[in-house]
Amino acid sequence: MPATAPERRVVVGAALVDDMSRPHVLLGARRTAPAAHAGGWELPGGKVEPGEGLHAALHRELLEELGVEIRVGDQILGPLDGAWPLGETYVMHVWITRVAGSHAPEPLEDHDQLRWLTRAQLFDVPWLPDDLPVVEAVSRWMT
Numbered sequence: 001m002p003a004t005a006p007e008r009r010v011v012v013g014a015a016l017v018d019d020m021s022r023p024h025v026l027l028g029a030r031r032t033a034p035a036a037h038a039g040g041w042e043l044p045g046g047k048v049e050p051g052e053g054l055h056a057a058l059h060r061e062l063l064e065e066l067g068v069e070i071r072v073g074d075q076i077l078g079p080l081d082g083a084w085p086l087g088e089t090y091v092m093h094v095w096i097t098r099v100a101g102s103h104a105p106e107p108l109e110d111h112d113q114l115r116w117l118t119r120a121q122l123f124d125v126p127w128l129p130d131d132l133p134v135v136e137a138v139s140r141w142m143t
């Protein structure tokens with residue numbers, strides 16, 4: 001009998017932009033932990049809890065990490081049934097999102113710096129390696 005690959009843990013990520021139909025800037029967040037990821041830049045988000053919906057997890061993570069409510073737009077489709085591989089053990093679903101309301105994102109949890117990056121600045125920060133293809137896909141939406 002063929003061995004079945006162990007199921008990957010599901011993570012959700014937000015490609016937070018200023019304008020979902022004509023994005024000019026994307027929010028990058030610098031991680032503080034774990035040591036292997038500290039200093040690397042990523043999309044805000046995190047692990048989906050058992051029994052939790054993907055969108056519900058995205059709303060929860062953005063509120064916990066950045067203190068913002070969000071609107072969710074189109075999914076940025078990746079190669080693994082629409083998601084993006086993170087190493088061997090995680091898979092990340094990513095959506096274009098924007099902040100709902102006027103509250104600015106703050107690095108409350110897991111991050112020590114946030115930057116709104118224009119398309120020209122997008123690769124000025126050291127993204128976590130697995131985020132690079134995702135950021136490249138987002139860059140194609142940016143004007």
Ligand SMILES: Nc1nc2c([nH]c(=O)n2[C@H]2C[C@H](O)[C@@H](COP(=O)(O)OP(=O)(O)OP(=O)(O)O)O2)c(=O)[nH]1
Nearest residue numbers: 011013037042043044045046047086090128130131
């Ligand atoms: N959130 C997020 N995690 C990423 C990205 N790229 C990447 O390699 N990862 C990795 C880091 C982590 O090993 C894992 C996601 O876990 P996390 O630490 O963000 O999840 P969480 O907020 O639920 O954290 P915790 O409750 O388990 O502490 O995926 C990304 O763009 N966003």
